[in-house]
Amino acid sequence: MNSWINLDAVWKIVVVGLLTGAGLPALFALGLRLLNPTGAAGEPSAVRPSAVRPAAGPVGSTLAGLIFAVVLAAIGWGISVIVGHR
Structure with a gap:
């Protein structure tokens, strides 16, 4: 083994x-996916008019919020490591 x-x-x-x-x-992509469910035919809701776009639902919105909180916490932890709290 190299000692370096x-x-x-x-x-x-x-x-x-x-x-x-x-x-x-x-x-983050999973959180976005939970906020944008697919329609009955499997197409993304972005290709349909906004009037018929289904809501994400309470479970999808809650899971997406938790995922976004984890991502923000990881970003905050990374910034604190870089800054180096004393």
Whole structure:
């Protein structure tokens, strides 16, 4: 092994990078998807007039709100890590 490379640190960086780099945008997309349900024929509601667009429903809106809260909390945590609270 090379003494210049700390494999434990590299592993942690890769895992956190994958979670924040791919996981948070995927969660955000899931939240948006929960707010925009499909119609009966399977087409997105964006292709239909707004008068016949179905509501997301209370469950979808609640789950989307929780997902957005998790994403905002992760963003706040990342900013606090970068700033470095003392």
